[in-house]
Amino acid sequence: MKKLFFNKEQAEVMAKEYGTPYYVYDEKGMVEGIRRLQKAFSWNKGYKEYYAIKACANPHLIKIMMDEGCGVDCSSYTELMIAEALGAKGENIMFSSNATPAEDFVYARELDSLINLDDITHIEFLEANGGLPETVCLRYNPGGDFKVGNAIMGNPGEAKYGMTRVQLTEAVKKLMAKGVKYFGLHAFLASNMIENGYYASLAAILFETVVEVNKETGAKFTFVNLSGGIGIPYRPEEKPVDLEVVGQGVKEAYERIITPSALGDVAIKTELGRYITGPHGVLVSRAVHRKDTYRHYIGLDACAANLMRPAMYGAYHHITVLGKEDAPCDHVYDITGGLCENNDKFAIDRSMPEIEMGDLLAIHDAGAHGFSMGYNYNGKLHSCEILLKEDGSTKLIRRAEQPKDYFATFDFDDTMTEVIKKR
Numbered sequence: 473m474k475k476l477f478f479n480k481e482q483a484e485v486m487a488k489e490y491g492t493p494y495y496v497y498d499e500k501g502m503v504e505g506i507r508r509l510q511k512a513f514s515w516n517k518g519y520k521e522y523y524a525i526k527a528c529a530n531p532h533l534i535k536i537m538m539d540e541g542c543g544v545d546c547s548s549y550t551e552l553m554i555a556e557a558l559g560a561k562g563e564n565i566m567f568s569s570n571a572t573p574a575e576d577f578v579y580a581r582e583l584d585s586l587i588n589l590d591d592i593t594h595i596e597f598l599e600a601n602g603g604l605p606e607t608v609c610l611r612y613n614p615g616g617d618f619k620v621g622n623a624i625m626g627n628p629g630e631a632k633y634g635m636t637r638v639q640l641t642e643a644v645k646k647l648m649a650k651g652v653k654y655f656g657l658h659a660f661l662a663s664n665m666i667e668n669g670y671y672a673s674l675a676a677i678l679f680e681t682v683v684e685v686n687k688e689t690g691a692k693f694t695f696v697n698l699s700g701g702i703g704i705p706y707r708p709e710e711k712p713v714d715l716e717v718v719g720q721g722v723k724e725a726y727e728r729i730i731t732p733s734a735l736g737d738v739a740i741k742t743e744l745g746r747y748i749t750g751p752h753g754v755l756v757s758r759a760v761h762r763k764d765t766y767r768h769y770i771g772l773d774a775c776a777a778n779l780m781r782p783a784m785y786g787a788y789h790h791i792t793v794l795g796k797e798d799a800p801c802d803h804v805y806d807i808t809g810g811l812c813e814n815n816d817k818f819a820i821d822r823s824m825p826e827i828e829m830g831d832l833l834a835i836h837d838a839g840a841h842g843f844s845m846g847y848n849y850n851g852k853l854h855s856c857e858i859l860l861k862e863d864g865s866t867k868l869i870r871r872a873e874q875p876k877d878y879f880a881t882f883d884f885d886d887t888m889t890e891v892i893k894k895r
Contacts, residue, residue, distance in 0.1 A: 473797065474708050474836050476754065477501055478860060480794040483756055483832050486858055486866060492832070493757040493774035494872075495843050496858045497533060501752035503862070506540045509744065512719030516726070518739025522566040524700060525551045527745025527840040528753065530857055531558055532869035537748065538564075545743045546585070549576045556583060566697065566741065568611065568658065570633060574601040581605065588658050588697070592639045595646055608647055609656030609697060612640055614677060628661045640681070644691045656695040656741070657682050664703030664746065668714050672721030674698055679729035679738075686735055697741040698722070704750045706788050706837050713747075746840040753839020755779050755855075756794075759831045768805050770827050775809020776816040777852035779835060779842050783815040790836040791819055799825035807833070811850050853878060 477498040478486075486494060506521065513519040522545040523537045531554055534544060543564040544555045555565050565585035569576060572594065580587055581602030588609040589595065598604060613634030615627075628634075635643060644655060657678050662670065675698055682693040705712050722740065730738050755778060761771030776783040791807060793799070803826050807819040818835055827833070846854050853873035858866050876892050 474790045474792065476792060476794075476834055476836070477752070478754075480832065482860075483794050483834065487756065487758070487832060489866075490856050490858060490868060491872060493755060493772070493778055493855045494858055495838065495855060496754055496756060496860055496866075497528075497530075497749065497839055497869075498752040498860055499536060500862045502533070502536060502748060503540060505748055505752070506537060506542060508715050509742070509747070510541065512715040513722070513740055513742070515719070515723050516740045518695065518737065520739070520741055521748075522697075522741060522743045523748055524743045524745030525554060526844060528749045528842070529554060529844050530869055532859060532867070533749065534558060542748075545745070546580070549573070549579055552576070552579050552583060552585070561585075566609070566743070568609075568699075568743075572597075578602040586656065588656070589643070590633060590635070592635050592643045592646075595643060595650070599650065604647065604650055604652055606652065607654040607656065607694065608652050609658050609695075610640060610643055611635065612637070612657055612659045612678070612681060614659070614661070614681075628659075631660075633660060634658075637681070641685055641688050644685055644689050648689065648691060653692065654694045655682075655685075655691050656697055657685075657693060658697035658699055658741075660699040660701060662701050665701050666703040666705060666710060666713055668717045669721065671698060671702060671718045672725050674701065675722045675740075676725040676729065679725055682735065682738070683729060683733045686733065693735055693738060695739040695741050697743065700743045700745060700747075702744050702747050704746060704837055704840075706790065708790055748840075750837050750840035753837075753842055755835040755838040755842060757833050757835065759827050759829055759833060762827075762829060767821075768803070770805045770807050770833075772807065772809055772818070772833060774818075774835075774855070775811045775850075775852055776813065777809070777811060777847050777849055778855055779818070779838050780845050780847070781838075781841060782818050783813070784845075789818060789838060791822065791824065792834045792836065793825050793827055794832040794834055796825040796831070801825055803827070811852065813849075848878060851878060 522543040524545040544560050545566045546552045547569040562584045567580040567585040568588040570590040577598050590611045611634040613628050678696045757772040757774035759770050760773050763769040781787040801823040809816040856872040857870040859869045
């Protein structure tokens with residue numbers, strides 16, 4: 473059974489005050505997770521976590537992470553705006569993007585961000601749009617199958633990210649000729665890995681690569697960014713990643729590959745957005761309809777516009793019927809939203825306790841790539857976001873979207889304005 477960080481009574485109080493659906497985040501859980509992560513990599517004196525803003529872009533949450541010593545990973549102009557508004561600059565910002573607009577690079581350079589180039593052609597593009605900094609990070613894609621032990625975790629060559637091994641050396645030489653002094657290396661080879669060996673395997677690939685490129689070019693690599701990829705246990709039967717084992721595995725690879733090399737100290741960077749907020753965010757929604765046809769459906773007041781991972785990826789999210797945690801799961805339902813799309817389902821053929829209209833359902837592990845991937849299809853509006861603070865109090869950290877917000881960007885005649893006023 474998956475446990476929540478709040479109970480039915482608390483959920484009902486939040487529903488009464490803020491309405492449903494809503495997202496709620498656990499401050500205590502996030503802080504404890506960050507500290508576990510930092511402890512696991514404390515052996516590396518340059519270690520820093522760069523929280524990936526795309527995972528959950530609420531500045532109230534990001535401020536908590538920054539107060540714990542995290543930097544931020546940005547991939548767009550508006551994410552850079554969030555970083556600047558929170559006081560981040562310089563090496564506290566990692567800017568990783570692809571197919572990057574010119575204005576994004578200019579802005580990233582204005583903030584003196586660490587810039588991670590996705591492609592060799594971006595060298596001249598960055599030079600013309602913001603200029604080349606002293607330090608440049610390069611995103612590497614080794615291609616082929618990526619394995620942890622004998623298990624194939626994916627095929628990086630099918631991903632749009634990063635440059636080839638040949639391009640990597642060419643890019644370093646080109647940048648050195650243009651005056652760049654220091655380098656970082658970055659790669660993202662697999663997503664949501666809950667195998668303890670994933671990060672050590674990735675680290676070994678990157679450590680070996682920086683040693684090779686250093687021998688080929690003399691380039692000084694000052695950091696390796698292991699990016700994201702450490703997953704969370706979405707299913708109740710899955711076990712969480714053991715961060716102590718992960719940190720020790722990366723340390724062993726570092727001591728075996730980096731320590732004997734000519735590189736000296738190399739800092740480790742990570743971008744573990746899913747790990748930091750994923751388990752500590754829950755979407756709470758109320759059952760509003762029941763339909764019995766060829767299947768048994770429970771309709772919620774939330775939909776895929778609030779959490780699209782199940783519709784987009786077929787992803788599993790555990791669901792708790794609040795107040796019925798100990799009841800037998802003797803009913804089988806499809807849990808749906810109200811979009812005009814048949815994939816708008818949070819669960820299919822899920823064994824659950826009997827659900828009655830008005831019950832609150834908690835959709836677990838929605839804190840990363842949940843609210844931030846929301847959209848307005850069918851004119852659906854974004855929910856509010858709530859922070860459950862360590863002292864047990866709640867704070868509204870984003871109000872629910874209203875119809876006037878949805879219509880605000882339309883350039884239409886006065887009849888639209890009159891309708892908005894009436895509603």
